[in-house]
Amino acid sequence: MFKKLVENRKTSPLQQNGASFLLSQSDKYLEKLQEQLTAQIDKRLARTFFDLFVVILTFRNRSMGLLLSELGGYICGFAHAPAGTKRISNLLRCKKWEASLIDQFLFDQAKSRIEHFRAKTKKALLLWDDSRIEKPESWFAQGLCSVWSSKGKRLTKIKRGFYLPPMSRICVPGFKWTAILVSALGETPRVCQMSWWTTRGKFKEEGSNIMYRMLKKLKEQIGRGAVHVMDRGYAKSKVLEWLFDFEQDFIIRWKKNHLLAHEQKGQKKTHLLARSFKAMAYRSVWDKERKKQKRISIAWTPIHHLEYPDNQLFLVIVRDKNNYNNPMYLITSLAIKHSQDAWDVCSAYMHRWNVEQAFRFGKSELAMESPRLWFWDNRLKLLAIVSLVYDFLLRMIQYWKDWLNIFLKQWCHRTGNRYRQASIPIYRLRQAISYCLFFALAQNSG
Template identity: 60%
Template sequence: MSRTYPQKNNFVSPKSTAASFLLNRAQLYLLPLQNQLFERLDKRLVVTFKELFRAILLFRNTKMGLLLSELGSYVAGFAHAPAGTKRISNLLRSPHWQAELIDTFFFERAQQRISQLIQNKIRPLCLWDDSRLEKPESWFAEGLCPVESSKAKRLTKIKKGFYKRPSGRICVPGFHWTGVLLSGLGQVPSVVQMSWWTSRGKQKELATNIMYRMLKKLQASLPQPVLHVLDRGYANSWTIEWMLHFQQDFLIRWKKNHLLIHAEKGTKQTHLLARSCVAQGRKLLRDKERKITKHVSVGWLAVEHPDFKGTTLWLVVVRDKKQLQPPMYLLSSVGIDSVRDAWSLVHSYMHRWQIEQAFRVGKAELGMESPRLRLWVNRLKLLGIVSLVYDFLLSLLRNWPGWVPIFLKRWVPRTGNRHRTASVPIYRLRLAIANALMVAFAINQNSG
């Protein structure tokens, strides 16, 4: 038996308050940048900039997340996807704005946050690291250079049933990526700088130049130095030279075979010098990345670098009681007067894992390896907008810690004890935002 139901033309679709809240937060976040864009661009391009930001928030796909043809569907609607793609292309091709505008926006926000951290008596931490964007199938994109493939290194790792490991490094076409985050112990980080550069062609750049320009801006704009936390890739003399030249504090994970000078023991390699370093503090630490609890001891020595004699540096030696991992050596310009100061440096270096997570989110969640843009300047603009999206996600975690759990429970509910006790990654927040915005987008499509 069939029955006819009259159509209700006066039916009003329910609106998502979560989507409205997110869009309002995004509008406030982009407001200073939009005001600068209004001075340079046509109003229609500024509107496209805002809609592209929303489209990247909405569309989740690692392989196609930044394809202009896909994003155009969410900018102008599925029925007008070619028009949306054209609007995005006009925005990226416009010569009246550059990616440096986004870098300036990040740096101004970082200045304000550094002042707030200092007022709250929290030591600001600048977390540095390098990564790469791999484009193994690309050939004609501008600015491609050889980069070591971390994917190939992971896939060729020796496993059961794998008999012959490839010899030597595996290099593919791609781009270099230098990132800097600002944070403090127990704080959610924020973006200071995201730079993509190449070692080949007319856009050729050096990693030392990127650090030089960043340190120069920090020294000119801030009355007090911040602590720069760096991994072993920066364990060299030129890093120390720039830090001392611009009067910045640093904390570097030092390599065991590098030479250091001790007042009594003379010039020795770091691991030989650390043998006589007596543990002066012990603590039970939780390694969140490896999900293990370790008994850790810490000791320190006053040393000098062979290229900078007369400058006192401090070598912090961190040992695992059960020797599950080799000792960790940290070289710092910050003076150590007590065990508390030593543990503060250890925790500051452990906090550096935030920049590793930023690279992972950029590749796995935001699809930074998916753009298919030929011109270098256009690619930098698109990747800069993606960095804005990531910083916006961090700002939600930082400024709305009470709202985020309620939002996650509403839009990405999960069951089981593990999901009740485990820390929620930023991927869940991005998925919840995409679900909430998709409801609002679908309502607008149906009403249109």
């Protein structure tokens, strides 16, 4: 459907400049990947791949966004929805291609972007984090394991005037999700890798293996060209060992009860060691998560990890001057000689929030928790295509900022001074693209 519109856009009845632009940009974005797919699978399946990509852009529904029966209506028209569903099923079941093909495509793009940052003397940031896909109603699908339910925790949060909910951790069926975004300070993030894995059954995997393979690939193909930014879940000696072995720079938010070594202060827990160092610089920053201005202070000192005394590290202590939030402890392999270096480390870690936003957008707007596929490999292929859609949206924001203002005004207009002053939200962009492409489908079907 959509592939035919791209190939015949000169003679097509399609009159929309917006839809034509979106389809041509999608075709350009997937050009190299489609060439590789055409060499491995049937040409008709490669066409279905492009159509499925555009359909995921078009159809917005959190609970049913990735159901094949729903997507099929957009492939062949709603009167022939079963035929469209069959085409998508044939694409995902095809054994001649794997989700690793999309992983390599995203990694090649991230590699070229890191080299671009290096040429501009910017520090490339690789933003790491883990999440989970919850499937509480599923039971027999392949690859399910026990995951901690963040949704269950949120729903059972204590509220005044209601009964006391259960306090123990809630676990549901699901699988793990590891994401890596590539970015730099002041730049739009892009997808480097998204991996889904399970801890049970035939497809059992360890999350540490994913990290090891990624660090090894970076060492072989890029070298020491990026800074890994990680949260407290990665504050482990094993992670430090791999980062040192593969000669990678890093910034990790450290846990307050872990031991660190200082030349004058000796061995102390992180929060006890940090007490010895007073603020060295102050700055007012905007906390965009809490929507308020904050006055923070920063201090730093050289330290060593007990298991790796030969590797010089630096501890950066970030404090809220009004004590609204607990101090933040960051350890880094980057040399800190003056206050600006310390502020850069703090800003780089705060930039890591973009990967948290990627998880939220994937679950809410891209419906990553909605697929009902029995086989694990088929599910990985579908989720890999969804990660392509997310990267494409980020690419639109990166390269077409001026065009987006006009596009949003036509297809997702909002009133009020707040919307005129705010940066372009990716949620509004997705909604505008959905309306635009659906209108093109309605014009050219039936």
